[in-house]
Structure formats: C-alpha cells, structure tokens
Amino acid sequence: MVNLIEMHNVSKTYAGTQALKNVDFAFERGVNHCLVGENGSGKSTLIKIMSGVVRPDPGAEIFFDGKMCQYLDAKSSLALGVRVIYQDLALFPNLTVKENIAFQLYGEKRMPFVNWREVTKRARAAMAALDLDLDLDRITGTLSIAEQQLVEIARSMISELKLLILDEPTASLTRKEVNALFKALGLLHERGVTMLFVSHKLNEVFEIAEKVSVLRDGNKVGEYLPGELDDEKLVYLMTGHQLTAEVPKPLKKGSGELLRVSSLSKAGNYRDISFNLMRGEILGITGLLGSGRTELALSIFGMNKPDSGDIYIEGKKAKINSNTAARALGIGLVPENRLTQGLVVQQSILDNLSLTVLDKLLNRGSLIDVGRRQEEANKWVNELSIKTASTDAAVKTLSGGNQQKIVLSKWLATEPKVLILDEPTVGIDVLAKSGVYELVKRLAEGGMGIILISDEIQEVLSNCHRVLVMQSGRIVHEFVPGKDSKKELLDRFNLS
C-alpha cells in the first residue's frame, strides 16, 4: 500500500451548509503533505474526520492502511496512530514536561500507582527521538510556545505514531524556532511518519512539504508540488480571485506632522528612538520578535513608561502617562493578540464595538442610548463589511478576519489621529488580509497617521510610505519601499 490514508466521496453537512463536497483525498505513506485553504474552506472539517471528532455524511469510504471503514471514531483514530496538534496546544501547563509527554501511559496498565521511573524513561526516549534537550522536570507552562509545541510533538510519539497532523505549526514561532521545529519533524520524517500540515497561507511549511492540496469552499481544487506555487498563484487557487496589491497613494504636499518621537529610551526595551509621522502617512516598523517594536508601540500608547525622551503630538509636547491619556490625545492601538488584549470574545459584536465609545453614546441622563449604540454598531459592520448574521452574535463565533475587523472598528470609532496596528493580519486569511490593507489605505487617505508593525516584510513593503527597521531595540534603517527592498532587507538584516 502506497497510501496511508485514502478517502473517497467524503461530504459533511452542518445544519444545512456543506463544509465538504464529495472530496477524494490520498496521503502517501511517509510523505509530508500540506493542506491549504481559507478559513471556512473545509480543512478543519477534514482534520476532524481523520481524527474521529466528526463523522462524514453516509456514503464516504475511508481506507486507513488498506482497511476500509465508513468513518473513524476518536478511539479508533488514536489506535490507528493519528495525532493532531492544534494551534491552541492541548498541554497541561501546571504539570511537568515529562508528565505531559507520558500522561497517557498511566492509563495503559490497570495499575493505580504511577510508575514515575517508567514515565521518566519513556519521556526521555521521546525527547531523544526528536533530539530535544528540555528539562523533563520543568513546569510546562514556563516554557515558550515553541518549546511547548515540541513537548506536544514528543507526546504524540509515546504510542505508535503514523499520521501527525499539525494545524498552523509555524504561526507563532520565530524563524529560529521554526528551524528547531523542522529539525524535529525531519527526524520523524526519517522514521517514516506521514505528516500533514494545515495552513491558510504560503509560509514556512512549504519548505518541508512535498505535496500541496488546495481546498476552496469544500471542494478540492487540486494537488500541486510546492515548487509550482507562488504567493499569487496560491491566493488565486484558494480564493478564486486575483488579488492585486496597490501601493499607497503618495502623500499630499504640505501634510502636517502628526507625531514626533524624540530620543525615546527605556532600559531593557529600546534605545534612542526618533522618528516622525505625517498626516495621511502609513509608517511601517519591522524587525524580529523581540526587537523592541511592540514595547515602543506600548510606550507611545502610554502603557510602558519610557525612561527618557519626548513625544510630540501635532507639534505639542505630550505627556502620555496612561492609555486614557493616549486616547484623549487621539492615539489608538490595535494590539498584537486580539483574543486576549483586544476583544471580549464572549460578548456580542454590539458590546465590543461600543466599548471604547460608551461615553460618546450617553443620553442626557448619563445612561447609554441604546438606539444610537445600535446605529454605531451597524455603521461599522457595514463600513468594514463584517460578515455576521446579527450584531448580537458573540465575537467568538466569527472568523479570525472578522474578529480583527471588530478590533479595528472599535478603535476607529474613537476617531483617532494616530492609529498603531501591531501585527494586524496575524492568523487571518488572504482575502481578509487584503480587506485590512485596503481599509488602512483608505483611512490614511482620510488623513489618519498609521503605524503598521509587522514582521512580514512583504506586508510593510507593499502597504507603507516609509519603513523603519528595528533591531535589538534600535532603529537601524529607514527607507522608502522600492523594487529591491525585499532582497536588500533580507540580506542586510537577516529578517527571514
């Protein structure tokens, strides 16, 4: 048998909508596969079918290792050697590394006592197989995300592993960490483990993928070799649209200065930072994670007090001691991690949208004017074309792209003069991304000054008037994006 898993005629219908439409899939044994598609293309459903979380509609045939079955349930999927590593890892942060790796063990035998020696031995063996050197007694929650991910991969090897499915494995990793991950996965590959990477964009996983399958709207578009694909082609296959990136329109002559930062320093964060931002300008700041860019953004927003240096707003020296002060001066910040810092995900769209402007929506009795609040929410839902049935829906029910739009509109509603966007497109799909870019440009044309922080070089290059490169807490380069900027940046600053 060449194929480890073969699926024929797989459909899945959820409450009337078809998530998968008669797709056929075959994953060859020992090959690194990649499955790409936008949010809602059916890729999560496909993973869930393979891991036995959901059952396909009747009529499907699944061959695992040549054995035919109509569906897999969670137990049989595990028994067949399928393991899924989700983006939100399933570790126990309060337990040690070795217990996280080997905790399934003490269900194996009917022994009430935990055999700690066996746990240590098996955990060490799993670590050795991946050539990892983590402290087995460390509390898992104190590890970095990258290390935790490796712990979870080690866990999947405790019992027989045949198919390892990784959902966006590189999404929150730095390049160095990606290399460490790939090294571990390479060892698994040598052992003949079949791997399936799931992604919604062209990224690092293409470096080790040998075959790429594209899904769109529940249909399989086709199978490709990674070399055949580039950004543009992949976007076309995934969305069915040609996306053309437009560079921002040049600044109007005589645009005034909105923000000036002068010799700003903070020990352990950044040093001697000076730059300015004009009305209508989109200023990109790029640099690796830990270059001080987020810390700088927080300082401008009053949440990370600098040691020395000044900030001027429209020429006037500003004292920004708190985020309230920053808001009053017309500064908005869309944080990096929208789920924990930017949204109250259990609450409705309406509540989230009106959170920052409640004081503007008060009626004469200092109570919230419900009608105006609804109007305001409707306005932003239309303006940013947020896809939702109702403004009463909880934010967590929306896709990543739409959630990001909610965070954005929450701040737009405060009518800021300066808007800082920290990694605004992390975790959202290409179409939603281009929606965000378009919006950013439109806002700038309306006179807003925008600081766009991102470690995706292409993102700052094609959307900014000017780009600053930060490294180890300093601005090391400033330039206007041109043709060769990308290559130059990659070579000079080792940013990839």
Place this chain on the structure above:
Amino acid sequence: MKTQEKGIMVHSSVATGKRLRRFFAHTEFYMILVIIALIAVVTTISPRFLSGENLFSIALSSSYTGIFSIGFLFVLITGGLDISFLAVATVAQYLTAMVMVAHPQAPIWFVIALPLVLGVAMGAINTLLIHYLNAPSMIITIATQSIFYGLLQFATHGEWLYNFPDWFVHFPRILVLSFVNERGVKYGLSIIVVIWLAVALVASIILRHIKVGRRLYALGGNLEASHRAGIGILRYRFFAYCACGFTAGLGGLVHSFITQTVAPNTLVGNEFTVVAAVVLGGASIFGGTGSIGGSILGVAVIALITNALTIMKVPNYWHAVCIGGVVLLSMSITALSGRLAARGEKKINVE
C-alpha cells in the same frame, strides 16, 4: 553544554543543585520559614507558647480544619470550588449524633461510617449538579450549602445534642504519645491528630502517585486538553467532590469528638479559615496546583497565629483581621514575585 543555538532554551540537567533550588522555590519552604519566625517571635513575648502542651493542644484543635482542607484541596485542584463542605459536615455530624442519642447501643462501626457515607452522598449530589447543569461549582455549592443547612435547621429547630455513649466520650482522650506536666496532668499526641495525619498521608499519596490524583491536576490544568485526551471528566469530578464530602463527614465526626456537643450552627460560617489555609499553602484558586503538605502548613500558620493572639490576650475580632492580613500579604508576595519574573523575561538586549 549546548547553548541556545537551536533556538530552544537548553537546560542543564545536573540534578542536585537543581533539586535544591526547586525546593527553595516552593511555597512549603517559605511556609516553614514563616512558622519558625512566628514561633520565635511569639515565644520571646510569651514563653508558654513553645511548651509541648500548648503545641499538642493547637494540633488537636486544628485537626478538623486540617481534615476539611484535604477534601477542599482535591476539589480546588480540579479547578472547582466546593463551598458546601461545612454544611455537609454539619448535616453528617448532626444526623450521626441523633442516631447516637436515640440508640446509645448503636454499633461503633456504624457511628463512624454513617457521617462518611452521608458526606460522600452529598458530594455525589454536588458532582451530578455541577456536571449535568454545567454550572460553576461555586454557585452550585453555595446553593447546596444553603439547602443542606436550611433543611437541617428546619428539621432540628436548632436543638443541641449531647450525652453521647461512653466510648464516644473516651475515644478522643486516647493519647498515642503521652507526657506528664509539672502539675501532674497528662498531655500528648491525641489519636485525633493521628487520624488527621493518616488521612493526609493517604491523600498525599493519592495526589502524587496514583493515577486518579494526577488526573485531578490534569483537569485543573487544562479541562479542554483533558477532554481531547479522552480523560473521563465526570469520573474524576466524582472522585474529587466525593473526597470533599468524605473529609467533610470525617471532619464533622472529629469535631463532635472534640466538642462532645453537636449544634447545627457551630461549623457553618467558618469556611474562610479552610480556604485561607489551603490558599496560603500554595494552592491556586484557579486549579491545577496545591499540595497536602502546603495545606497542612497553611492550617498550622493560621492555628499558630490564632493561638499566639489568644495567649497575648488580643481581643477575638482582631484574629480575623490578622488572618485576612496574612492572606493578603501572601497574595502580594506571589503577585510581586510574578511581576519580577515577568520583568526579567521581557528584557531585550539593547546594544
């Protein structure tokens, strides 16, 4: 030794120094320091404090608090909160006392087993409600606390019970280790304290070395991950809440051994002492952490403070203020050290 070339923090695996450092990082270590300091300070003020007689008596009078804290900790580790344990204890001890008063000839094993069975049964009711209503355990147990306690009040009209059988009066006077003081009075390690420590030992083994115990930590660490890993949530919740019911029943029994009178209103209302002890001992109110050793030390700190204040003739209402202050202080230390650690991590190497 390899360094960070792989982009992963590589840790030295040389063991001894590491183990020592780990011990110093533990809550238990600080608790022991606090206890030593406490004893030293109070003894200089009032030498009577350090006498064996006083310490044994502190141990005896905190034994039921100690027993309650064990089951409470089990639930806390799973990420739950059981507020009903003192109501459960009261119901269990009261019904048992009623049986003893009505039938003084009731077999000893029955009198001992009855409160335990009642406790477990009420724990089971809590589990079923929490699991099937999928409601926050704190709310459910506040409700069951009121219901258990209210029904008892209604049925008994607050009547006090005493005049228990001889064996019930004599049992708690048994001393496992005994000494005689200068006035010729016997004192020593009560069998009640031994029961507490024995239950604590068993609980500690369960939490550290038995599958069930490790699963409780897993539940409290990440419920979603437990789900995905196929851990039977209901089974382990049953275990935790029934253990809490069991220790509530046992604690109720021990309380009536010590006081020799049972009234429906002596225990309920003192839940805070147990919560404070367990939290002082390093357990997180959000679940996933905590140890029996820590809880015992937590109970000890609170008992020592209360006793010291009594010896120094500080009025009763200041006791509560002091214990509240100690809990706040320990939370502040935790928060501060957390903040310091976060500051250490955030450093960027600015050239």
